[in-house]
Amino acid sequence: MTQGAPPPKFEVNTIDVVSVESSKITGVSLYSGRAEITRLYALSVPTGQNQVKISGLPNVLDHSSLRVEGRGAATIHGVTIAATPVPPIASTSDALVALEHKKERVGKAIARCRKSIAALETFVSSVSTEKINVQDLGSVVNGYEAEGEKLDDKLLELEQLLLDVDKDITIERARLRGSSHRNHDLGQTATISVFAETGGDIELVLIYAVRRANWSATYDIRVDMQTKEKPVTLIYKAAILQSTGESWEDVPLTLETVTPSFGTSLPELTPWRLSVWKPPSGTRHTMSVEGGPVAAGTRVRYRLAATTARKVKGSSSAEGMDDGNEDLTSYFDMAASAPMQHAELNIAAQGAMSATYQVPGLISIPSDGQEHSVTIVQLQLDATMSRVSIPRAETRVHLKAKIKNASEYTLLRGNASVYVDGSFISKSTVPAVSPQENFDCPLGLDPSIRLTYPSVEKKASKSGFYSKTSTQVFTQRITVHNTRSDSIEDLKIVDHIPVSEDSQITVKLNTPALTVLTNTGTLGGKNARPDPVKIAEGVIAQWDGAEEAEADFGSLGKDGKLNWVCTVPAQGKLNLQLQWEVSSPASVTVTGL
Incomplete structure (x- = not known):
């Protein structure tokens, strides 16, 4: 088969296809904020030039992303996409008209029945002993009862029938509204020009x-606080939602952790020039900086080979829809479709900055805008437990775990529900974590450790003969009580001392005796991590x-923060002390103490 325009003698055949009725979604790749849909259409075309009009495509479809692939003895001559002309919204139907007529007839029958009952009551009320013999009274009463019962039964049947007709009318009107809603969401039509030398599938x-x-x-x-090895079970889930107008029924789903960029280009730097500002006469001269904003990137035109990694013979793209339609020509291959593969739970692709997850089996996600949860993987992870308290702010002890992501999975930032020993503790946030990275997870409070943090003790003194110096010594005591039946390790208690912002004020840490490094981070002329002080x-x-x-x-110590790392035996108590002194000229008033 050679490429070329069809002979002019062929007439153009139009084939109308409704997308959701005549196709199947064979794949969904879901990104953050968008999805890539793959739909398969099987149809027959007659010999000659054909225009396949596929209507009912989503309004939220990105025109520049549309590509067409195919199989069969035919040639694609062009692809266009545009909004489907919206038909008038149907406010009625033959069924609705029939139901409304039925309701009117039932209403009139009810009115007649009620008039008959009223007439029967009037007749009985008019009966008197002067007009009827006593021996005939029984037959009159019996006749009244029988006729009244029939009329009552008929009225009940008619009233029930009226309720049923009203219900059917409500359903039919809802159907009409739903039909117009679907047309609103699926209002795009793709037109594909296909030339077939011989008719076929x-x-x-x-x-x-x-x-x-x-x-x-x-x-x-x-x-699980009782387990030492791999105490953390992390269940990684995906919350999926879509309101595209199309329902994804039994589709293979791929989750992508990176969002593709469309139409981006490398920005340019404009020249950054300095000049001397020339002020009006009588004002002083200053320097100013002139620099324009970064120039906007030029528009990028995507061609088929650039928009898809699947460069398949027999494909076409509806690129540049905003600038006008552009014909692209290619041929179908005769090869049969590859069988659909359903991957088990695995990582389809893993890169330095992204990962692709294949959800096992098939999944259905309706177009309802609601979250639907899918489990990606369940991981057993190691963690180091620790406890931290900042008693100057609050005397409660916080429990946290440093968890190592010893898996192949890239964890995206997301909300987490935290459970400790089967009990719900809190809501937290998992940061973005690459494989083999650590992250902190708060596990709530540990009420079994009690801290006492009394008011600070202060002693003041003055020294010097000519220049008086005022010195204040502050002592803060902290008591830790472990009420547990087992010892605790790595309890971190954080506190701080004040930091001077004035050269006249000197702050000195007495207890614990920590060494302050130089600004370059050297100790004894060498770059070194300062050793902790054993208390x-x-x-x-x-x-x-x-x-x-x-x-x-x-920068260590420059903010005045220090900590103690403690091991407290079962039912044991621990006493800590923080002492510092503040010196300044006696004539200076120190604020902030």
């Missing part, structure tokens, strides 16, 4: 991106942050 595949589809990561984090058995003190792997040694 072909397959068309439409691939397009849609907005109003999204997935986000959610987590259940379950911690007692199982208790060390250090500048806060010194234990971090990437600590800036030069």
Whole structure:
């Protein structure tokens, strides 16, 4: 088969296809904020030039993303897409008219029945002993009862029939409203020009991106405090929602952790020039900086080979729809469709910045805008438990876990429900975590550890003969009580001393005796991490942050923060002391103490 325009003698055949009725979604790749849909259409085309009009495509379809692939002995000559002309919204139907007529007839029958009952009552009321013999009274009463019962039964049947007709009218009106709603959401039509030298069956595949589809990561984090090895069970889930107008029924679903960029280009830097500002006479001269904003990137035109990694013979793209329709020509292959594969739970692709997850089996997501949860994987992870308290702010002890993501899965930022020993503790947030990275997870409060933080003790003195110096010594005591039946380790207690912002004020830490490094982070002329100070058995003190792997040694202690890391035996108590002194000229009033 050679490529070329069809002979002019062929007439154009129009084939109308309603997308949701005549196709099947064979794949959905879901990103954050958009999805890529793959739809398969099987149809027959006669010999000659054909225009396949596929209506009922979503309004949220990105025109520039549309591509067409196919199989069969035919040639694609062009692809266009435009809004479907909206027919007048049907306010009535033959069924609705018939129901309304039925309701009118039933209403008139009810009115007649009620008049008959009223007439019967009037007749009985008019009967008197002067007009009827006593021996005939029984037959009159019996006749009244029988006729009244028939009329009552008929009235009840008619009233029930009226209720049923009203219900049917409500259903038919809802159907009409629903039909107009579907037309509103699925209002795009793709027209594909296909030339067939011989008539036969072909397959068309439409691939397009849609907005109003999204997935986000959610987590259940379950911690077993009695287990030492892999105490954390992390259930990684995807919350999926879409309101594209199309229902995804039994589709293979792929979750993508990266969002594709459309129409982006590298920005340009404009020259950054300096000049001397020339002020009006009588004013002083100053320098000013002139620099324009970064120039906007030029518009990028995407061609078929650039928009898809699947460069398949027999494909076409509806690119540049905003600038006018553009014909692209290619041929169908005769090869049969590859069988659909349903991957088990696995990572379809893993990169340095993104990952692709294949959801096992088939899944259905209606176009309802509601969240639908899918489990990606359940992981058993190691964690290091620790307890932290900042008693100057509050004397409660917070429990947290440093969890290592020892898996192949990239964890996206998302909300998490935290459970400890089977009980719900709190809502938390999991940050973006790459494989083999650690992250902190708060596990609530530990009420079994009690801290006492009394008011600070203060002693003041003055020294100096000519220049008086005022010195104030502050002592803060902290008591820790472990009420548990087992010892606790790595309890961190954080506190701070004041920091001077004036050269006349000197702050000195007396207890614990921590060493202050130079601004360059050197100790004894060498770059070194300062050693913690041992306070007692199982208790060390250090500048806060010194234990971090990437600590800036030069900044340690500059903010006045320090901490103790303690081991407290079962039912044991621990006493800590923080002491510092503040010196200044006696004539100076120090604020902030």
